Amino acid sequence: MNLFKFFLSLIITIAMLLLMDPRSFYSLAFHEWAGLIIGLFFILHKILNWGWIKKVTIGFFRKCTGRARFNYVLDVLLLAGITLMILSGIAIARTIDFSWLNLGGSRMFWRVLHTSSSFITLALFGIHLGLHWNWVLQRLKIKKVKNGKEN
Amino acid sequence: MVKRISFLILSVAILVIGIIAFSKLSYWDRSVRIFSFSSATPFEGRMGRGPGGRGESGEDGRFNRQERSGERFARPEMRNLPDSIRERSRFGEGRQDPGMREGNIPDSLRQQFGPRDEERMERGPFGGGMRNGEGRGRGEFPGGKKINIRNVKWFLAVFAAFTVIAIYIDKAFCLIRKRKGKQKVIR
Numbered sequence: 001m002n003l004f005k006f007f008l009s010l011i012i013t014i015a016m017l018l019l020m021d022p023r024s025f026y027s028l029a030f031h032e033w034a035g036l037i038i039g040l041f042f043i044l045h046k047i048l049n050w051g052w053i054k055k056v057t058i059g060f061f062r063k064c065t066g067r068a069r070f071n072y073v074l075d076v077l078l079l080a081g082i083t084l085m086i087l088s089g090i091a092i093a094r095t096i097d098f099s100w101l102n103l104g105g106s107r108m109f110w111r112v113l114h115t116s117s118s119f120i121t122l123a124l125f126g127i128h129l130g131l132h133w134n135w136v137l138q139r140l141k142i143k144k145v146k147n148g149k150e151n
Numbered sequence: 152m153v154k155r156i157s158f159l160i161l162s163v164a165i166l167v168i169g170i171i172a173f174s175k176l177s178y179w180d181r182s183v184r185i186f187s188f189s190s191a192t193p194f195e196g197r198m199g200r201g202p203g204g205r206g207e208s209g210e211d212g213r214f215n216r217q218e219r220s221g222e223r224f225a226r227p228e229m230r231n232l233p234d235s236i237r238e239r240s241r242f243g244e245g246r247q248d249p250g251m252r253e254g255n256i257p258d259s260l261r262q263q264f265g266p267r268d269e270e271r272m273e274r275g276p277f278g279g280g281m282r283n284g285e286g287r288g289r290g291e292f293p294g295g296k297k298i299n300i301r302n303v304k305w306f307l308a309v310f311a312a313f314t315v316i317a318i319y320i321d322k323a324f325c326l327i328r329k330r331k332g333k334q335k336v337i338r
Contacts, residue, residue, distance in 0.1 A: 017310060021302040067324075109188060116185035119178060126310045130317020 005048050006139040012041050016125060020118065029095040036096075039086045046079075067131075074128055081121030088114035162315050169312020172305040 015038045018024055022031040046053065056064055056072045064072075091103045091110035103110070129136070173179070 013310075017303055017307055018300070020306040021300075024298070024300050024303045026297050112188050113185050115181050116183065119182040122306065122310055123178075123182070123313050126313025127317040129310075130314040131321055133314070133318045133321070 001048070002139060005045075006136070008041060008045055008048070012038060012045065013125065013129070015041070016122065020122060027095075032089065032093050032096050035086060035089050039082060042079075042082050071128075071131060074124060074131070078121065078124050078128060081117050081124060084113060084117040085121055088117060162319070165308070165311045165315050168308045169315070172308035173312070176305050176309065178309055 015034055019031055019035055019038065022028055025031070025034075053072075053075075056068050060069060060072065087103070088110045090098045090101060091105065092107060092114060
């Protein structure tokens with residue numbers, strides 16, 4: 001399961017980087033479809049870590065460590081960022097027709113929101129990876145798991 | 152020890168490249184643009200293109216505020232200009248001879264440009280049309296290239312820099328916590 005989580009995270013990271021430039025990989029159509037799919041991957045990532053989310057949500061104000069709280073807040077921000085990114089992406093999509101959703105607002109607003117949210121989310125992604133670096137090293141078998149505890 | 156030092160050097164290198172990429176991409180400006188957005192703001196265009204592009208007004212890619220507030224550059228009256236400048240401007244106007252635009256180029260210039268430029272001149276500046284009948288869809292690369300990760304590497308640099316910063320801050324906090332724990336045990 002951990003290996004699956006690791007590869008899923010790796011795919012999300014690579015896809016996120018490729019999606020930062022709409023014309024970096026094939027065409028705009030790829031950018032739009034991959035953007036939608038990465039959203040599903042992100043939800044899958046959350047489902048796989050549902051146990052931790054549940055535990056921290058219940059004990060957020062009582063028994064959690066500061067680190068767990070910080071990670072939780074960061075994850076909430078990441079969720080908000082991804083949601084805004086996908087929503088604004090849908091609003092400005094050119095190759096996929098989402099006009100039936102009638103999101104309203106000016107195209108310029110959605111465009112600026114898409115850029116800003118993706119830039120902020122990438123930075124949050126970097127911080128998220130940094131805080132889970134020990135877990136990554138454990139998966140790569142560079143660092144040993146201490147007392148059966150995983151980061 | 153050697154391993155630690157090499158990791159430290161690598162981290163510093165990642166940080167430096169990350170900072171360069173951060174300024175190159177105008178990362179901060181583009182991240183916080185949404186907070187200063189108002190529907191009345193004119194569209195500033197993409198980086199390097201149009202007004203406000205990096206290529207036009209320097210590093211920060213911002214509009215010239217004077218231009219935005221309406222204090223546009225006023226063209227001086229011709230009669231108030233010195234004779235030398237008036238002469239020069241007349242010469243400039245002479246260059247925009249409509250005959251030249253329509254392809255009536257002298258033979259000497261035609262030879263200088265060569266056959267390719269000659270073809271372009273006949274076609275006009277905006278040739279348009281399809282390339283081998285295939286054309287180009289929206290968002291596709293002009294040269295038929297499928298992968299172009301030139302910009303992605305800068306994003307990767309920023310991402311890696313944020314990761315390195317988070318790793319070291321996390322390590323620092325762990326160290327502080329450990330030291331505090333030790334002090335409590337001693338007391």
